[in-house]
Amino acid sequence: SFFFPVFWIVVNNHVENLTDVLEFHLMAISENPDLQLFLFGLFLSVYLVTVLGNLLIILLIICDSHLHTPMYYFLSNLSLIDIFFISTTIPKMIVGLKMHSRVISYVGCLTQMSLFLFFACMDDMILTVMAYDRFVAICHPLHYTVMMNPQVCAVLILLSFSVSVFDSQLHNLIVLQVTCFKDVEIANFFCHPLQLLNLACTTKLSSNIVIYFIGVILGIFPVLGIILSYCKIVFSILKIPSSSGKHKAFSTCGSHLSVVCLFYGTGIGVYLGSVVSHSPQKNAVASLMYTVVSPMLNPFIYTLRNRDISNALKRFHIILSQVQRQLKLFKCS
Template sequence: MSQQRPSIIGCPKNVKPQNLTSISEFLLLSLSEDPYLQPVLFGLFLSMYLVTVLGNLLIILAVSSDSHLHTPMYFFLSNLSLADICFISTTVPKMIVDIQTHSRAISYVGCLTQMSFFLIFGCMDDMLLTVMAYDRFVAICHPLQYSIIMNPRLCTILVLMSFLISLLDSQIHTLIALQFAYFKDVEISNYFCHPSQILNLACFDSFNRNIVIYFIGAIFGFLPVSGILLSYSKIFSSILRIPSSGGKYKAFSTCGSHLAVVCLFYGAGIVEYLGSVMSHSPQNSVVASVMYTVVTPMLNPFIYSLRNRDIKSALRRLNIRTV
């Protein structure tokens, strides 16, 4: 049963509670109103979802079944793949069902739940990429101490801390959203309950809204990015000090896949952010969101499997055992 929330169209002042109208759902933006495109969109996003889930599951299975990959780097990679599966599962299945049923409605409780899980696993991706950058920093800058520093206990703690920080980020957003009593509109200009869209629809003082956005962004966005940039600045500095070109290439190749995923993740995130802030067309904002929430999780396993010899070897061995 949907939770009833007091909400009105517009943000009037001094409105008495008995004059408020109650709503129990929001309306999501449809990807296309063209009925001939609906089967195409359904097949496209269902295929992309299945490819993403299958690709990341293969990464997890390869890492867990091959003793050669029982190292910190691949332990973090398997957790990243799990986070990617959960991340895309918060938005795409609902979109596929909406396309099939021609529905745009999502309950208030369902919207907050989707937003909460979207933030948990999106932030989890962010945190794990930061942890993986630190892992590459230790491997390249302190190779003799790598096995001592990156011990199983520390790796487990880093993953657990990543989850707890992501959970904290999600709960802060959710607690703020629960304080909203009024909304300007019930139509969300995206195909899922994007946190920024909920903030924009809420009758919430713009100055306080900006403080909240900047504060949360600084804690959960700026700090992880700073950690990645700091790690790679140290990595590049160490690589440049290697005398032979072969040694430089070997050192850089150990972090090439991670660097490609970082560029894809943050590049798509920046495009999605700019699309939602600068674009006056909701459709353009949706396209940017698709890049961030669908395309990026789908490409991650391909980047690691195509650029990583160990993963390809593990997948071949896994295929031989299954056959």
């Protein structure tokens, strides 16, 4: 990733001129000391399940030739992004629970914020690209191989990457302009740009306008793209005469639609909850929904609801069983 070296140079140069604070304190999920060990085990388990589940999806797609299609190419990218997405927040929380420390350095905070925004935006973009892929597959099946050729797929991923880099670095440049903070307590378990700006001694109206404008653009347009794609998909499916054909068409979209509802549903729920509730503790717990729950459940959704992934998992299990039998025969001989 070309933007990480640039980001480190900018941040390190800026830290030399920073005289206000060099570290922040993240909010704990619970201040109860009796719950710290339980929370440590819980989040460590969730993290391992998420990483292993998404790695399994990637492995199945790589190893099974039946899954070498654009749909599963995008799914493998989504699984990889989910691994990185959850890795930007949970490992720091786990270490904090184990070491009884909530401190994060200024550079570490900006790095976490940068990575979080980048991977969150990538998730957003790839889900939109996957909706477009399903639209082409169902509404233009005869032109699918031409419209979704490998070059087009690579361009769509590169475009998603570029938009995510722009979003992440724009937020970084805005936060880097802040040289005075009135407090070091961040009201969440990870660094968020809006919360960092809320801690600034003076907040520029232009900075808030830019952040909200970019958030609206990158939030509304992908959602509108997904809604439009599925409206056309539904109209096309309703024209299919056979019920078996309708069921097959719906089944190819079911997993993706479930993931979309989970990702956007939890994200929108968090922001609506933050408007209604002014409790930082409740907002921090709510943030866990889209930063932890969504990446963790995605592999289960695709494994349980997607017939191709389920069949690939069965074939993979058969191959492993055969390899184990061959190893046993080799040891006996």
